[in-house]
Amino acid sequence: xxxxxxxxxxxxxxxxxxxTLLMVLAIGCGVAASMTTYSVFRATSNNPIPQKSSQLYVPxxxxxxxxxxxxxxxxxxxxxxxxxxINLMRDKRAKRQTALYPTAISIVPADAxxxxxxxxxxxWYADAFGMFDVPFQYGQGWTAGEDESHASVAVIGKALxxxxxxxxxxxxxxxxxxxRDYRIxxxxxxxxxxxxxxxxxxxxxxxxPIQVFIPFTRAVELKTPTSGNNNCNHDPGKGxxxxxxxxxxWLGFWAELPxxxxxxxxxxxxxGYSAEQQRAGRFRWAPNxxxxxxxxxxxxxxxxxxxxxxxxxxxxxxxxxCLVNTVGLLLAKFxxxxxxxxxxxxxxxxxKEIYIQFLIEAxxxxxxxxxxxxxxxxxxxxxxxxxxxxxxxxxxxxxxxLVLLTVLVAILATVLAAFxxxxxxxxxxxxxxxxxx
Amino acid sequence: xxxxxxxxxxxxxxxxxxxxxALQIALTLAIVCNAxxxxxxxxxxVHRPTGLVESDLMAIQNRFxxxxxxxxAPLIKADLVALRQxxxxxDVVAINSYPLRGGxxxxxxxxxxxxxxxxxxxxxxxxxxxxLASMGVxxxxxxxxxxxxxxxxxxxxxxxxxxxxxxxxxxxKMYPDGHALGKTLYIGDSKKPSTIVGIVERLQVPWNGxxxxxxxxxxxxxxxxxxxxxxxxxxxxxxxxxGDVLKAAPAALVKVNRMRVIPSDRGVRTFAEVREHAYxxxxxxxxxxxxxxxxxLGITAAGIVGLTSFWVxxxxxxxxxxxxxxxxxHDILSxxxxxxxxxxxxxxxxxxxxxxxxxxWLVTQYEMARLSVPYVLVGVxxxxxxxxxxxxxxxxxxxxxxxxxxxxxx
Numbered sequence: 001x002x003x004x005x006x007x008x009x010x011x012x013x014x015x016x017x018x019x020t021l022l023m024v025l026a027i028g029c030g031v032a033a034s035m036t037t038y039s040v041f042r043a044t045s046n047n048p049i050p051q052k053s054s055q056l057y058v059p060x061x062x063x064x065x066x067x068x069x070x071x072x073x074x075x076x077x078x079x080x081x082x083x084x085x086i087n088l089m090r091d092k093r094a095k096r097q098t099a100l101y102p103t104a105i106s107i108v109p110a111d112a113x114x115x116x117x118x119x120x121x122x123x124w125y126a127d128a129f130g131m132f133d134v135p136f137q138y139g140q141g142w143t144a145g146e147d148e149s150h151a152s153v154a155v156i157g158k159a160l161x162x163x164x165x166x167x168x169x170x171x172x173x174x175x176x177x178x179x180r181d182y183r184i185x186x187x188x189x190x191x192x193x194x195x196x197x198x199x200x201x202x203x204x205x206x207x208x209p210i211q212v213f214i215p216f217t218r219a220v221e222l223k224t225p226t227s228g229n230n231n232c233n234h235d236p237g238k239g240x241x242x243x244x245x246x247x248x249x250w251l252g253f254w255a256e257l258p259x260x261x262x263x264x265x266x267x268x269x270x271x272g273y274s275a276e277q278q279r280a281g282r283f284r285w286a287p288n289x290x291x292x293x294x295x296x297x298x299x300x301x302x303x304x305x306x307x308x309x310x311x312x313x314x315x316x317x318x319x320x321x322c323l324v325n326t327v328g329l330l331l332a333k334f335x336x337x338x339x340x341x342x343x344x345x346x347x348x349x350x351x352k353e354i355y356i357q358f359l360i361e362a363x364x365x366x367x368x369x370x371x372x373x374x375x376x377x378x379x380x381x382x383x384x385x386x387x388x389x390x391x392x393x394x395x396x397x398x399x400x401x402l403v404l405l406t407v408l409v410a411i412l413a414t415v416l417a418a419f420x421x422x423x424x425x426x427x428x429x430x431x432x433x434x435x436x437x
Numbered sequence: 438x439x440x441x442x443x444x445x446x447x448x449x450x451x452x453x454x455x456x457x458x459a460l461q462i463a464l465t466l467a468i469v470c471n472a473x474x475x476x477x478x479x480x481x482x483v484h485r486p487t488g489l490v491e492s493d494l495m496a497i498q499n500r501f502x503x504x505x506x507x508x509x510a511p512l513i514k515a516d517l518v519a520l521r522q523x524x525x526x527x528d529v530v531a532i533n534s535y536p537l538r539g540g541x542x543x544x545x546x547x548x549x550x551x552x553x554x555x556x557x558x559x560x561x562x563x564x565x566x567x568x569l570a571s572m573g574v575x576x577x578x579x580x581x582x583x584x585x586x587x588x589x590x591x592x593x594x595x596x597x598x599x600x601x602x603x604x605x606x607x608x609x610k611m612y613p614d615g616h617a618l619g620k621t622l623y624i625g626d627s628k629k630p631s632t633i634v635g636i637v638e639r640l641q642v643p644w645n646g647x648x649x650x651x652x653x654x655x656x657x658x659x660x661x662x663x664x665x666x667x668x669x670x671x672x673x674x675x676x677x678x679x680g681d682v683l684k685a686a687p688a689a690l691v692k693v694n695r696m697r698v699i700p701s702d703r704g705v706r707t708f709a710e711v712r713e714h715a716y717x718x719x720x721x722x723x724x725x726x727x728x729x730x731x732x733x734l735g736i737t738a739a740g741i742v743g744l745t746s747f748w749v750x751x752x753x754x755x756x757x758x759x760x761x762x763x764x765x766x767h768d769i770l771s772x773x774x775x776x777x778x779x780x781x782x783x784x785x786x787x788x789x790x791x792x793x794x795x796x797x798w799l800v801t802q803y804e805m806a807r808l809s810v811p812y813v814l815v816g817v818x819x820x821x822x823x824x825x826x827x828x829x830x831x832x833x834x835x836x837x838x839x840x841x842x843x844x845x846x847x
Contacts (some may be wrong), residue, residue: 022739029732104667106502106698115691116502118698179503179696225506235626238594306803307722310475313799314468318729321464325740328457332747387721424453 001353002360009361016333020365023329023414027369028376030322031410033315035373036380039402040388041312043395044205044304048193049133053294056131056197057255057263059088059270062288063247063277064233069288076288077231078201078301079249082220084273089125093269094255095262096131100124101251102202103219104227105212108176109164119160121177121212122199123219129155131256132191132198137161139171139186142215146185150217154182157211161187175212178224182214194395195303197294199252202228205303206391226250255291267291307387323417326365330421334358338428345430358422359415366414370407377406440768444776454744455780462784462820465737467791470816471799472726474808479719479726485653487536487712488604488639490573493527493674494708495683496535501666502696507591510664512694519693520670523685525678530571531668532564533592534643537715538669541643546657547623548611550630557610559603559655560642561624563595563663569602569637571673577605578618579635582660592665597627602635606654624657631659645715679707734823741827745773749835756835757842766836773832774825781824785817792816 013020047053061084062069062076069075080088085099105121128134129141138161142153154175161170174181188210195205223240229250236246257263267289274287292300341354378398385393448455499516501509513531520529534541541562545555562568566582579602586600601622608617621630640656642649670690674682687705690697699705703714749756756769796808 019743022743026736026739029736033729033732104500104506106500108502108696115695116698118500118700223506236593239591240593243593307718310799310803310805311722311725314472314726314729317464317468317795318733321461321468321733322736324457324461324464325736328454328461328740329743331453331457332744336747336750387718387725389718420453 001356005357005360006364008357009364012333012337012361013364019329019333020368023326023365024368024372026322026325026329027366027410027414028372030319031369031373031406031413032376032380034312034319034409035377035402035406036384036396037308037312037315038405039377039381039396039398040384040392041304041308043397044195044308044392046194046395047295048195048197048298049294052131052133052256053197055256055258056294057094057257057266057291058293058297059253059255059266060290060292061270061274062285063249063283065283065285066288068233074288076290077249079229079231080251080253081247081249082244082251085251085253087273088253088255091269091273093266094257096127096256097254098125098128098131099216099251099253100128100198101216101219101226102199102228103212103214103224105177105214105224107160107164107212108179110176119157119211120208121214122210123214123216123224125216127256128198128254129186129188129213131254132193134191135189137187137189138169139184141213142185147215147217150221151215152180152182152218153185153215155186155188155213156184157188157209158190159209160211177212177214178222180222188213195298197298198254199228200298200301200303201252204305205298205301206389206395208391220244263291263293305388305392308392311387319413323413326414326417327420330362330365330418331424334421334425337425341425341428342430345428351426354426354428355422358425359418362414362418362422363411366411367407369414370410373410374403374406377402440772440775441779444772444779448776448779451748454748458741458744458777458780459784459787461737461740462781462824463788463791465733466785466788466816466820467795468733469730469819470789470792470808470812471795472730473816474796474812475805476723476726476730477812478806479723482645483716483719483723485641486639487641488572488574488637488654489536489708490673491708491712493676493679494573495672495674495679495686496538496706496708496711497670497672497686497690498700498704499668499670499690500698501694502698504666504696506666507593507664509666509668510589510662513662513664513668515693516670516690519689520672520686523682523689525674525682525685527673527675528567528571529670529672530564530567531662532562532568532671533663533665533669534560534562535572535669535671535711536641536643537645537711538643539715543642543652544625546607546611546625548621550623550628557607557655558652559607559657560644560652562640562656562658563590563661564658565660565662568658569635571671572640573673574640575638576602576635577638579633581635582658586660587662588660589662589664592663595659595661595663597624597629598631598659598661600634600660601631602637602658603633604640604654604656605636605638607657608633608636610655622657624659645719683707734819737820738823738827741777741824742831745777745828745831746834749773749831752835753838753842756838757840757844760838761840761843769836769838770832773828773835777824777828777832778821781821784824785820788820789813789817 060076063081064077089099100122103121103123106116106118108116126142126144126147137158141155146153170184173184175184192209196203196207230248232248236243236248257266270289271287274289277283381396381398384396501512517529517531520526541560543560546557546559547555565587566584569581612620617633621632623630642653672686687699792813799805
């Protein structure tokens with residue numbers, strides 16, 4: 001029976017090619033617009049580290065006081081001072097913790113004929129590799145002991161290892177950073193969480209993967225400046241030493257707290273720490289701290305770009321209009337066949353059979369719309385780079401799940417749109433139709 | 438127009454179709470109004486002038502390697518000498534940032550040393566006496582820096598300058614009476630005043646995000662040559678020679694000193710490329726919204742054609758009867774056009790309300806500006822015209838129905 005209805009449906013579609021084409025195109029456009037913008041939205045609202053997103057936390061401490069935080073709805077600064085980061089590292093209240101910042105480092109190749117170049121590089125603590133589940137191709141991260149001794153060690157990324165050592169095992173070899181030698185202790189395998197949750201404030205969530213990691217302690221000792229933001233509420237004074245002792249915020253901080261109890265305890269610790277700073281006279285206000293996990297942090301920092309949200313909204317509206325349009329056209333199409341329905345009903349077709357027949361016809365239109373939508377989505381995904389930064393645009397891809405979703409949405413939406421016209425069709429009275437004609 | 442009553446009576450028999458067309462017009466209007474508004478806002482931003490003479494301008498981003506971070510003064514000097522000697526170069530400045538670059542420095546400024554809050558926000562450019570000539574900005578009052586006013590400074594220890602040049606926008610903000618020249622400003626929380634020695638017509642800030650909209654023309658130039666290892670060279674070529682300088686300048690820099698990084702990605706750019714990159718998102722969003730509008734209007738028109746055709750087909754017999762009873766072709770045509778106009782008016786009334794509601798929601802959610810009335814009016818006019826246009830073909834077909842149809846049974 002299904003085959004028969006499908007045949008009936010296809011025959012009716014062929015009988016009125018213009019109307020059919022209109023519906024197919026409308027559904028295709030609507031679905032394509034929604035799916036293209038959804039692909040961007042999906043990429044930017046991705047959970048970059050799902051296995052640990054509820055265990056990794058960003059502590060925030062208000063070191064500027066109510067005068068500054070009132071501009072930010074009472075929220076503390078979104079980065080940390082050197083003073084607080086070092087104190088938190090020293091107290092070691094989390095299972096693992098790290099302070100971090102993007103370092104302004106250039107790589108000087110051993111081959112004198114090659115020019116120096118830059119790669120994304122970070123200074124952080126040994127704990128970070130384990131916290132962030134950084135995979136290793138060769139070797140491993142450095143040790144906590146090397147953090148303490150400010151050792152000249154480095155972990156490099158796979159791409160840099162390809163460039164400098166042709167992808168061979170470079171552990172134990174040296175790399176020249178800013179004119180100084182560092183011993184390579186590990187080569188990180190491809191590690192590229194998107195959004196870049198570990199440093200949202202400096203990257204807005206999207207950047208090239210890190211290729212150089214060095215100990216935070218070594219970077220600070222060498223007065224390596226940050227290539228990220230530095231925010232001060234007052235003049236920090238003159239020179240590096242004054243600056244790192246100042247209330248300028250420029251560091252990221254992460255703590256790994258595997259259980260809720262540990263997170264609660266850490267919250268208390270942060271408040272206690274702030275109260276202690278208040279007693280010592282550094283803060284002249286009550287403790288104002290936050291502790292957000294990865295998902296909360298990405299949300300708070302508005303990683304999903306405004307463009308992605310607004311265009312998703314607009315294209316969902318677009319899809320809705322396409323569906324209203326389809327309802328109208330299907331209604332016209334179905335009601336035009338009132339007499340045919342009347343005859344079928346008079347010959348004994350039940351309402352249920354009419355329902356099935358017309359819904360199958362609608363599904364066929366939806367399928368065709370889905371195929372058109374798929375082609376247009378492909379074009380749309382290619383065109384995403386027109387609107388979004390390359391870092392974001394490259395995340396929007398037409399993968400298997402998006403293909404399936406596109407076709408599924410097209411069929412579902414069309415069948416949904418067909419319910420009212422089908423209901424109307426099924427109401428046709430056999431006797432009335434026969435009489436009037 | 439006398440046909441309104443019978444039309445309303447007829448529409449009552451086609452409730453579903455009527456509601457669907459009205460709904461579609463309403464939703465389309467709501468989205469098209471907001472999309473048009475987003476487009477115009479983005480285009481306004483894209484067309485803001487920077488104040489620079491952009492045609493012969495290029496920029497090189499440079500970071501020295503293997504030197505102390507804040508000790509690059511002699512290296513920068515050597516670079517400037519080499520660049521200024523290049524044949525196609527008119528002038529060069531080493532500067533921390535420039536309009537539309539993206540990153541830069543910003544600070545608050547006060548006119549009263551005791552004021553707790555700053556009076557305005559501004560960007561800070563640090564450059565020498567070549568800044569104005571290299572950028573091509575126009576000095577409208579006062580004078581340029583003298584070479585003896587230029588000091589070298591570590592970015593972490595910048596002395597408060599005695600003389601500064603400001604943009605007209607900043608000057609007017611600080612001294613609304615229009616007499617800013619010769620007056621003083623306090624930069625950041627400094628206690629030492631800086632005197633305004635020159636005012637330039639216009640100079641944009643490095644950023645073009647919405648957060649900088651409130652101060653996008655507030656600029657301040659300080660006579661300071663930063664000694665940081667990171668710097669930007671802004672080069673103005675002689676007319677028509679930009680192409681040659683674009684190749685010669687980076688080569689000349691590498692020849693002076695190899696121990697530097699000029700990023701392969703966006704390290705050397707013409708200002709046209711800087712502008713293109715800065716406004717890529719705005720332009721893209723405008724294009725996207727434009728395409729959405731066009732397709733949406735097309736789909737709505739197609740929907741109206743489809744449903745009206747259906748109605749015409751359904752009513753052939755009645756039309757035949759009316760024609761037989763003496764209605765002219767024109768009567769039939771205007772019947773369908775009026776019918777569509779009635780539905781359209783209902784649609785645009787609902788649509789205008791929806792458009793405003795949607796905009797209010799966008800305002801609260803995404804910090805967008807309030808929709809202004811002209812956009813709604815343009816949208817209303819566009820949709821009513823679209824509806825009439827889409828009805829025209831089926832209505833013409835209806836008017837050609839012959840009176841003989843009245844006698845046919847099907």
